[in-house]
Amino acid sequence: MKPSRLIRGENGPMFLVLLTTIVAVFLVELLFVRGSDITKVAFIKPMNISNVLMQISITGMMAISMTLVMVSGGIDLSIGQMMCFLGTAMAYMMKNVGLNDWTVVIFGLVLAVVFQVLMGFIISRTKLEPFIVSLGFMSMYKGFTYLITNGREITIGGKFGFLGKTYINITDDFRLGMPVIVLLLLCVIIWLVLKYTKFGRSVYAVGGNENAAYLAGINVKNLKLWLYALNGIFVAIATMASLSRMGTGNPLMGEGKEIEVIAAVVVGGTALSGGKGNVWGTFIGVLLLGCLSNALNILGVFPHWQYVLRGSLIILAVLLSYYSGQRASSVKSPVLTGQRSVAK
DSSP states (O other), X not given: OOHHHHHHXXXXXXXXXXXXXXXXXXXXXXXXXXXXXXXXXXXXXXXHXXXXXXXXXXXXXXXXXXXXXXXXXXXXXXXXXXXXXXXXXXXXXXXXXXXXXXXXXXXXXXXXXXXXXXHHHHHHHSOOOHHHHHHHHHHHHHHHHHHHHTTOOEEOXXXXXXXXXXXXXXXXXXXXXXXXXXXXXXXHHHHHHXXXXXXXXXXXXXXXXXXXXXXXXXXHHHHHHXXXXXXXXXXXXXXXXXXXXXXXXXXXXXXXXXXXXXXXXXXXXXXXXXXXOOHHHHHHHHHHHHHHHHHHHHTTOOHHHHHHHHHXXXXXXXXXXXXXXXXHHHHHHHHHHHHHHHHO
């Protein structure tokens, strides 16, 4: 694929922002932090790249399923507190009940799907806003979490390490953690589903125009229900990876994750109104925010300013995506008008 075609593609603007950010951080660190000694630039070192990929993997897993939900016109604000609830519940079952790893995996998946199906059922069978319904579940998960933990961590020792502490060494300095591999596999699978299956086309149809999708024969209610159930599975997988890495069920382990996830999905080009978005755009969004956070730490930026800079980049990226979409629409409109004129 030609570079010019890649930049003009759906994810082109965000990919360009990502490349610009990487180059800018490299130059700033090289010139102002490392005294022009390229061998000391930490941002581009293989081990740092490995760490960045590992850091974004949990958010990335949750962002993939959130992309599906948001493309269909929905949203889920409960995923961060759901991670806290699932993580502490699984840790409790391992430490206090004595369940083995694989039984806990099944327990976590079933628990996540049951709650998400309940939420999806309410959203799909009523005209209630997903924003409000998921906000209610968010509060409910937080209550369950503190009932389980009483505000304390639940340690699991060395158990459950197969997902979060397994690595594949590519070189001596560069390795891929199992969560990163899982993230990439999930990206490929969901990309194929959205691009080549009837289910994927139905997701876009429902997000674009729910009434038209219904008239076209799509079972809108069941589709939404399945999407929220799938979202529960992805949150459960992300929770297991986080639990495995930390070795504890922390009542704050998913605190604020919903903001990170939704920001990454929106930065990646998914419309809040639905009907537009793709998995690779979301992956770029997650990577962009992860690189920025890592870069600000390396450059020694004061933590309070990091929030300001991250927020500014999110706004800039969304504006760029918006105006890029507007320009694409204005280019297509005359072409379509001309085609109609010829047809007449």
